[in-house]
Amino acid sequence: MASGKADKTSKTSFKNPNKRLPLGPNRAKKNKTKKKVNKTKKNQNNNESNGVQRASASQQLSFFLNQFQSANGVQLSSLELESIKDNCILELSKGLDQDANTLGKHMKAAFRPSWKEVLCEGQLMEGKIDCGSPAIIIFSASAIRSLELLRGLRPLTMECHAVKLFSKHMKVEDQVSLLKNRVNIASGTPSRIKKLIDMEALGISRLDVIVLDMQTDVKGYSLFTLPQVRDEFWDLYKSFFHQRVVRGDLRICLYGAVPVDAEIKKIEKRCS
Template sequence: MGSSRSAAGRGGGGGGRKSSRFPPKNPPFKQQKQPKKKKKEAGREEPTPSSEDTAGRPLASASEQLGFFLAQYQSANGIHLSSLELDSIRDTCILELSQGPEPDVNALGKQIKAAFGPSWKGVLYEGSLDQGKIHPGSPAVIAITASAIRTIEILRGFRSLTRECHAAKLFSKHIKIEEQVAMLKNRVNIACGTPNRIKKLIDIEALGLSRLSVILLDMHTDVKGYSLLTLPQIRDEFWDLYKNYFHERIVEGNLRICLFGPINIQNEIKGKSSKV
């Protein structure tokens, strides 16, 4: 009996010590785990809307896009537009696309359809050469890019339209200008190319502007960070083309600009406001 009491006492004493150790450890362990989990969840949730809000450059309004473009125009050409000139260029000259943070070239055809609205087919497919309603080589849309490779990519994006809406690629790499002149004697609804070749074809009256409704400017940046408006030689060629054939039409309200791709709105708007 004594030994069993002694064993029981030892067992009870050991059990008592264990019960006195573990209960205090468990609550602090649970209390620390839950707050850490909440902090991690909060850390994952906060940056997402923040990065989407600050990086949503393609979501800029028509007014901001116009401000960006006019700031680029003035800076690149060393000119200062007066208040009267700026007032004559309205936000309606911007054709907005429903783009996400990273524009999808493959969806470009669908975006153009949506931007034109119900009248898109009438504008892009209007008439035929046989009916005499349109002039040969006169596209409704001219897309301007910084390179031949990018031209091919943009035209691929128009693929959903070009089964009926004939497209023309206008760049100098591997294509003689005589070949393009011959091609432009046919019906063309969309043209895409580099600034220098587009201007040459307009100069010799092979590329017509009678139906031109939109100029789409590809704002894509290459691996070195250059774009249509920042690559030195291409930039100069673009502004030469724009000043000669497009600016007056923009001012008169007969032509719209479509900026395809991300643009740095904040810096350019500040630059424009300091000049005007």
């Protein structure tokens, strides 16, 4: 009997070996605080992955100028920096994520009351709307990403289709033909866009906004960091866009999360 009782007691003691004792009040409070901090960090990371833009216009401009100087090996003078104003940066709604699906909503808001006339209508207007001259050009590092962003613009392009300007599976001749019609929105890669501008098939007289995709690919590269694409973009920017930005005739939209770091702060000091 004694032996049987001992066996029963032994089984009972090992029934829940992983059962935890209740935490004391101080330890429970500490764990609760830790969970709250981790949840906050997770939300911040989710915001970054969703492309929520938190940088101000000034910070975005500083980031852009830093990239410009670094990629081209130049140092802009204080006079040159002062000539480039914050209003050349298109600030987007902080209430919307910056992903492919919401791009159309952001662009609609950017053009305010005239959005339908500028971005949707498909008729050429002699003396006002030339063929092959978009109001928006979207720059991406790849053809696949260009297509992703175009999907978010479908509500705006039903009447006047957006033009795909990249080399993958598309001939230059076909794109030249498409650009003989009214074009409100174009999306592509720097190399093909520059080629079409050089051929005078793609016009920029009506261009109001250039959208620069900030998303990184699976290897961590972006429009500003993928070596060949980066060089092609800055060559295009210097040749056709920089002076228009300085004059205030062209707005830059950095679409996606923009980092704010020590390098940006250095440029901000030079601007002040």
